[in-house]
Amino acid sequence: MQAINPATEEPLKAFENHSDQEIINTIESAHQAFGEWKHTSFEQRAQLMKSAGEVLRKERRAFANIMTQEMGKTLKESEAEVEKCAWVCEFYADNAKKFLKDEIIETDATKSYVTHTPLGIVFAIMPWNYPFWQVFRFAAPGLMAGNVTLLKHAPNVPGCAEAIVSVFEKAGFPKGAFSNLYISNEQASKVIEHRHVKAVTLTGSTRAGKEVAKQAGVVLKKCVLELGGSDPYIILEDADLDLAIETTVSSRLKNNGQSCISAKRFIVPESIKGEVEKRLIKEMSSYTFGDPLDDSTDLGPLVGEKYRDQLHDQVQRSIAAGAKCILGGKVPEMKGYYYPPTILTDVKKGMPAYEEELFGPVATVITVKDEDEALEVANDSFYGLGGAIFSSDIEKAEKLAATKLDAGSCFVNEMVSSDPRLPFGGINESGFGRELSHHGIKEFVNVKTVYIK
Structure with missing residues (x-):
């Protein structure tokens, strides 16, 4: 070993x-x-x-x-x-x-x-x-x-x-x-x-x-x-965007993006797509990567070269299939297996970024017409580990999380996490x-x- x-x-x-x-x-x-x-x-x-x-x-x-x-x-x-x-x-x-x-x-x-x-x-x-x-x-x-x-x-x-x-x-x-x-x-x-x-x-x-x-x-x-998991994070039109963006980005980049329950698929209505993407770029750009032993570092490297190369391949294949990269997406020229915070948008069914788990600091933005389509897309996955809904209508969001979102852990206005007091699994x-x-x-x-x- x-x-x-x-x-x-x-x-x-x-x-x-x-x-x-x-x-x-x-x-x-x-x-x-x-x-x-x-x-x-x-x-x-x-x-x-x-x-x-x-x-x-x-x-x-x-x-x-x-x-x-x-x-x-x-x-x-x-x-x-x-x-x-x-x-x-x-x-x-x-x-x-x-x-x-x-x-x-x-x-x-x-x-x-x-x-x-x-x-x-x-x-x-x-x-x-x-x-x-x-x-x-x-x-x-x-x-x-x-x-x-x-x-x-x-x-x-x-x-x-x-x-x-x-x-x-x-x-x-x-x-x-x-x-x-x-x-x-x-x-x-x-x-x-x-x-x-x-x-x-x-x-x-x-x-x-x-x-x-x-x-x-x-x-x-x-x-x-x-x-594994490809957790959907649904940001509804009435969501507090300050809270939603800060929470979803923190989830996506936690553990250098290498978490089964991190936010992976950002599902947003067409009406707020532009604002969400603008805020995502600003928030994810604020994370710096470098020496993980330095207390000021936000992101360390991925665990190994093959994992970084696999992630980059998924990003490149998604772009080739029509996704748009609006942040990151390039392997930095430096020692270590680093990958930058990356955002893919215009992601559609059939693309690697839609179908596969991306184990690294890559956010996938999927646009939908309305709440019903958001749930349909969220549940359109081989996985079912976690998921989250962001909305100012707590009663509605709770009902959707409890009855419509298919996953082992469904959170409202918070990132999915494990807690000894709560059951965990998919x-x-x-x-x-x-x-x-x-x-x-x-x-x-x-x-x-x-x-x-």
Whole structure:
């Protein structure tokens, strides 16, 4: 595993892949740990989970540096990510027992109830764009439920994987409760097949999700998939444009534009198209890109050369198909895998910018006649992760978000974001299952009926 600093193009620390025998040994160690961990009390687990949160906060700057150097997000965003991880640790430490309490059901039995018991080893395949948050988002509820975890992190953030393991070690979790594997995709398939591995969770591309779902299905193992997204942000005629533009641009450029739930398709009525585009140009032009370790930098580089080249190819193919580039769209001549804030307008169905997920700082403007067409276009996607509506008529916008917009998370006058208190996940090719809230912790437990006569 060899990470490359995307800002400098220089190699970072390399890590040796685990052998097949080391994988088996790690799985056996996790299985043994589960034998004891599943019998610990919620109070014992909560104490350790809160300790993990304390480690994260104490070493926040150091962890943030690793993230920024390996995948390029700005240091301030990396620090915020570490803080969010501490929050999710505390949230599940405080709420897991309540979420998983026995549910008494009145039946013909003397006593009948539903209890929630852990499954065992959960194998997690995680991405590089939020290399700490995506891991803690599943690990905190999973461990609090009594499961143990094996992690296969993205190959370009091996230092983050190592650092996360150190968090649980320093917090005092028993050996085998949380383990990392530096392995290939072929080796990952063998992990899924192993009899001690009971479930799989993946955050990543739709292509990867389909492959993992297929492999898990063959061996009949539960899986949760959080996949790609091409989130529509509808700006209606009566929207507060100051709020709408500031929020949508912030969403589009967050994490250097590399977020599944960022604003990607800006859907606007013809009547305000010109004003929206003028404001978008001004707002996106105010973001400067440069050294992500510099606190004054707004945008860092994309994670790798192939990702930048893929994004630029999507932009160029969209322009060739008739889209108009009104900002950016050119690869800067500088070291690092940078791409400028870019706006494509006059985007139509069939263009890459309409059909595909653009994973980088590119805003796609799609013009519609009215509100009905706006919703039709918003839902005209393979994806269904998130979406947002901007309008001064809150009652109308809420109704549209709740009943007409097809996505796992629908926000009004705010960017889509994940929150430990709310379920998170998608529909269609954005995946299935939910993370976070009480829904997330119940994904990997045995919902067991107990009946006594």
